[in-house]
Amino acid sequence: MPKKLIVVFLLTLASSCGVLTSTIPQPKKEFRGVWVATVVNIDWPKNGLDTVEKQKEDFLKILDFYQNLNYNAVIVQVRATGDAFYASEYAPWSRFLTGTEGENPKWKEDPLAWMIEQAHSRGLEFHAWLNPYRATFDLNTDILSPEHDYNTNPDWMVKYGTKYYYNPGLPQVQEKFTSIIKELTSSYAIDGVHFDDYFYPYTIKDEVFNDSTTYYNCSLPNQSLEDWRRSNVDSLIKKSYATIKEIKPWVSFGVSPFGVWKNKSTDPRGSETQAGQTTYENLYADPLLWMENGWLDYIAPQIYWSLELPVASHKTLVNWWAKNSANTQVYIGNGAYKVRNNSDLAWEKKKELPNQFKLARQTPEISGNILFSAKSLMENNPDVVSYLKKKYYKWPALTPEINGGQKQPSENIDIIGKVQSDDFLTLTIAHNDAIQYALVYKSGKRTASELKAKKLLDKIFIEAESNQVQIPKSVLKGKRIAVTFLDRYGRESQPTILHLNQISGYGRKR
Structure with a gap:
């Protein structure tokens, strides 16, 4: 047998017998998170009218599933539309939990404290996910509690499309949200506070976000509307970070912005993409500035497209965020909800999602992934789950250290x-x-x-x-x-x- 053929044969035999180790890195520290969406009961609870026992059972199924997959964090939505999944001085009980907004006739214990305890007992971090500016999910305001800000502070509201939003330019809105952050961080043993991508709303054609009066009264001389709006979001991020760190410096603060900061066609620093909307120009959010100023512990851009999608390639965007990060842990947000459920046929492949995790692992600046959303892998595609467990999550991992934490060496514990x-x-x-x-x-x-x-x-x-x-x-x-x-x-x-x-x-x- 020729020498080259012998080498090929031996390599093939070694590989098939498991002699060769996998080339996929298996880090000891890696953030493995999953978003648990509660708005309109996407992931949990299944129904606000379910009994407490049923709600608890369903929540534990989520925790157990992801613990078995060697995940180490859950990011649970505790404020979705100006409401709360806990007893709050500043927001009514969420109807997505209790069935009727502002009322809680069934939970005798604190539901958020219970969720945190259950997560911790399984070795999972608990990050409290809040939506800062979305006030309602639709225009049916009759279902809102009398204590909802729509009713108590109607001058804070801006109708846009089919929803109401808080006006980010009002100082009172920022003060209210800072109080919410303070209450949550002080009262609960959370490991993190998390904002998603909804700052100013995604642009709707022929609709106007009517904050002109606030702009006239609150903007600086010669400040454009766009820069003023971005400054409002910047202020929210800065105040939130400072509030958290003043109370509990070990609680991390993270944001998951839309995956495209800017297209290169409008800014040389932008990505080689053709996104119809961008986080900077449409949502008025500038996460690059937040990272540069050290206002975040982690950022998790939502890169929900397939690896080679021409207009917004997952591969291109992972590399872009890796090169444009600073002072911050970078985790990639992955759209597991698209697996075999999207017009982009790339998602039909078993390895599309795993290969996205592989790319993150092979990119030194990336320290983990967050999956949207919890039910995506629980309800369908067991072959993908099995492959992920075998190739990527066979062993557990610890979450990365928090940037900005105390830097003294780890001491011996007697x-x-x-x-x-x-x-x-x-x-x-x-x-x-x-x-x-x-x-x-x-x-x-x-x-x-x-x-x-x-x-x-x-x-x-x-x-x-x-x-x-x-x-x-x-x-x-x-x-x-x-x-x-x-x-x-x-x-x-x-x-x-x-x-x-x-x-x-x-x-x-x-």
């Missing part, structure tokens, strides 16, 4: 007690309010200086007031484990090796 029972190994640690999770790894004979994701056995949430960690006996593998601790900023402590056979009571029969 384990001052170890007790083995029939079901748990309970560790007592020197109390540290900054610690949020204990990480348990399988450890070999060597030191645990290189703890890889595939060695991670469990991620255990630690309540703020607790100094104990209960490790289920079912996850304890081998003779040794390594334990590290993760603080709220996402920094991991140095490992402690535990020799299980040296712990009193370990291995005893029940």
Whole structure:
């Protein structure tokens, strides 16, 4: 057999037998998020009139599905149309949760606190997703609560198309929203605050967003309408970031803008795209400025097009955002809802979505992905889910560290007690309010200086007031484990090796 053929044969054989490792990188730190949309009950709850038990069951199905897929964050919409999924001083109860806006006759416990607790117990970050400016979803205002801003502050509203919007140029609107951010960050153990792409509304042909009076009264001399509108959004972003960090500096702030900043045809810095609308020119949002000024912890552009779509290629836009990011973690927003459900035939392919994840992994400036939306993979396309789990999400991953967090080195966390029972190994640690999770790894004979994701056995949430960690006996593998601790900023402590056979009571029969 010729030498070249022998080489080809051996490579083929090695590959088929699993000798060659995958070329897809498997990072230890990667943001793996999913948007859980509540507006008009897209993902959850299925119906505002469902019982609390049914709503809880459906929410846990989402968490369990994505935990099984080794995701590490859920981004849950808690303010969709001037409402709230929690008891708020500033907004009425959402009808999408309770069935009737402004009323909550069924949830006896705090639904948001419950959701956060359930996410944390599964090792998932919880990011509270808010829509700042959309006041209604349609023109049926009769269903709105008397406490809704449409009724209490009608001068804040601008009718545009088939919805009402808050007027972003009014100082009172910004003050109100800053109060909402403060309330949410202070009252709940959230890991992040998240805005989506709805700032000024997407342009509707022959419609006028009537904020001319506010522009006349509030703009600077010689400031154009377009620049004034952008300055209003800039101010909201800056104030939101400052408010969050003043209260809890470890809570991250992220925005998921529309995927095209500008086309190159209108600005040399723009992308090689032909988008009909852009985030800068139509939505009056300038995320490049926000990144430059350090007003974000992460940005997640919504690049919902296929890899090679001519007018707005996913590949082109991922590369553009990678080259135009600064001071900020960059995650890619992926349109999983289009898989086998779109006129673009590229989405018919099983590997379209996985190949988008592959591109993100191979782009150094990209640190993760967020999927829209939760039900997209849960309800259809099990072959895509199976492929993603096998090739991309086989091992767990930790979320990236928060930019702007304290920079001191991760300290050692002292384990001052170890007790083995029939079901748990309970560790007592020197109390540290900054610690949020204990990480348990399988450890070999060597030191645990290189703890890889595939060695991670469990991620255990630690309540703020607790100094104990209960490790289920079912996850304890081998003779040794390594334990590290993760603080709220996402920094991991140095490992402690535990020799299980040296712990009193370990291995005893029940």
